[in-house]
Amino acid sequence: MRRAALITALLLIATPVLAAEPADTAAALRDKALTDTLAWTVLEDLTTTVGPRLVGTPGMARAKDWGVKTFTDLGFTNIKVEEFAKPAWIRGAESASITGPYPFQLSIIGLGGTVPTPAKGIEAEVVVFKSYAALLAAPVGSLTGKIAVVNQPMTRTQTGEGYGAAGLARRSGPSEAAKRGALAFLMRSVSTSDSRLAHTGGTRYAEDAPKIPSAALGVPDADLIERLAARGPVRIKLSLASTTDPKGVAWNISGEIAGSGKPEEVIIIGGHLDSWDPGTGAIDDASGIAITTAAAKLIGDLPRHPRRTIRVVMWGSEESGGSSEAYLAAHKDELPNIVMASESDLGADRIYALMLPKDAMKQPSLAELSTVLAPLKIFVSRDPAPFGGADVEGLQEAGVPVFTLRQDASRYFDLHHSADDTLDKVDPVQLNQNVAAWAALLFMLADSDADFRAKAP
């Protein structure tokens, strides 16, 4: 009984000390985040007052001002706007219709970066392929004078990995069709939804092929064309307009929660501020902006900041590409001080796993991470993070270790890059689960001395 009493006494003494331990602070942050309203407020404000944010548009310029004001209002420090050159592709009027066997207005959207059609449009008979592989198997010359239509579906997965296979057709399909003689390229939207709304996304023309106009079809539209083509010839008329501003610019915007011990050591997180144009970019990626900004702000409100500096970057050109490279170029000299990086860019649905740099869980300072994240139903993967996000890819390639909080992407590609990417699609409860995970994890990483760089400076 004396022994038990002694333990009790020790526990009572130990409690205040334990409360200051990083894991306890992280747990308190986690719990606070679950009922915090900041992420939703940030998300609602960006999607409501700014709207679509395609690089080169007035919307993106408004977003830049919004980003600076948001960081300022929330008390972030060392706020920076880093401008970089980014030729801007801007969508014009777009339409397509079946002209035979009967007239039918199709639901389409031009792929990002597509060349326009002539003003009078392009009208031709279609050749339908049930997969991208079938298009690749078609001989050179077999599509001369035709419009190629690829109707490859996308598989729904929790990880989102179906995007890779389906996205390949979008990125490379136009040039592959052109090499075979096609006048234009149409594809089933890279989408897991059955909505008529089409999904855009960037395409890349090869150097060795004619640049042909390219658009995505609503999923049911692609199916209709395939069913009609099984009965006889189908003709389609496509009209796409767009302009490109070769002198366009974009901006990476950042704000910090300064470290209390080693402020020169920086952890970079964030989401991307730019979006595609048909929706208001709520899941892609106002959510990432809201989650990481709110998590950092919660940490900034602590009486003691963690040792390292947390920098939130609102990336300026993820969809059109280039923010990652621009950031790396501008921060080459700072590289030895960037200890870790990650991006939130897969919507706002529940996080289910954390992936850290290799051997991270051997670090004593991170030992309690599993325990802190377990109530959020997040496990710590035994595999190292393969990827930190498109906007930190430059940093990753330059040797910065990355981590990733894996989100449930099951319904992400129902909405992604379409007019349906709007605020109402975000579940506030799941959004806050994201904030809770980011806040807890970030605090522990920023307060630790764990260093995963191959060659610490």
Next chain:
Amino acid sequence: MRRAALITALLLIATPVLAAEPADTAAALRDKALTDTLAWTVLEDLTTTVGPRLVGTPGMARAKDWGVKTFTDLGFTNIKVEEFAKPAWIRGAESASITGPYPFQLSIIGLGGTVPTPAKGIEAEVVVFKSYAALLAAPVGSLTGKIAVVNQPMTRTQTGEGYGAAGLARRSGPSEAAKRGALAFLMRSVSTSDSRLAHTGGTRYAEDAPKIPSAALGVPDADLIERLAARGPVRIKLSLASTTDPKGVAWNISGEIAGSGKPEEVIIIGGHLDSWDPGTGAIDDASGIAITTAAAKLIGDLPRHPRRTIRVVMWGSEESGGSSEAYLAAHKDELPNIVMASESDLGADRIYALMLPKDAMKQPSLAELSTVLAPLKIFVSRDPAPFGGADVEGLQEAGVPVFTLRQDASRYFDLHHSADDTLDKVDPVQLNQNVAAWAALLFMLADSDADFRAKAP
């Protein structure tokens, strides 16, 4: 043992007799329908080869030919095309955008029958109402020079009864807004979905109010306007074009499975062939056409037809109104022989209940109906059918008893009257459950002598 042997012998003898009982035939029809492919074939063919079928368009004229050919190919008899006058409203180019606080392209669709805007459009500040009741509570003159926006959501229900309350704003809202001075009327789509795609549907102008242009907004668009209006003034520009052909016509098309005993007694079933224009009218109502045509065809293939005649009517103007009245006018003399009527017009999801005319289950010839429908998980309601369908409303009001097979409408209003009403939304398994129920029920009704008319002729 001798007794058991006797019973066995009696059963063996009795079996062929029992097999000829209506309930057994109905059960066999039911089971055959579950694996039959005709309904899907009809549905796929109509939505693929004809497409949208708005009254007054070439699509509806093609649908008429399709209907006659389909009845002919399937061996229906007494095929009729009954033309009636139907002024045709035809949609033109439509667009709307927020012009302030920042430009944003809205997703809209004009309400059926709306007057056009002037060619240069209408631009004005909006007044947002969170419910239709709030609009009705606004004083006369309070909307002068404004665009009224009603953002009343629709409740999802299995029965579909949320449509009544939400649909009221669509039918009467434009005139009520006009009475209060509004220049134009915009409303949240009558929809249970969160898609940007807007849902159309007919509106009716009152005689005592100016006719103002009227359109439905995508659900997220209506929410965005409400959120922006909470922050400050919102201006919208609306452009709607349309034409009306006062000399338009429509057609009710019918075909029969002739009765074997009392062929002059007719049961009228069917779906409507016309559709709204943005989709291909798969759930509304190619499904009803497919279900009732396939069910009747299965009965027509029996070695012995049921006693009464089954007439399938492909109604020609449900969405624009008028087929019910036209049919009643053309068939007034036949009324004493029309013993029952019903329409399939709520998509193709699972039937969960049958409602019959009052006291129907007291009829000995229908006693086994519950048993026949039970394997399909359909119960027979103790309440009488209140409604047989919009296209048999004229017959119902003239005294023809109606029945209804109630379908699960939980997801029907996600798609109804929108561009998303396409073939891929129909579940073939549930479609066939519908066919099974219709075939089994119809056989029993048509082979019985049950008569529910207040005053049988």
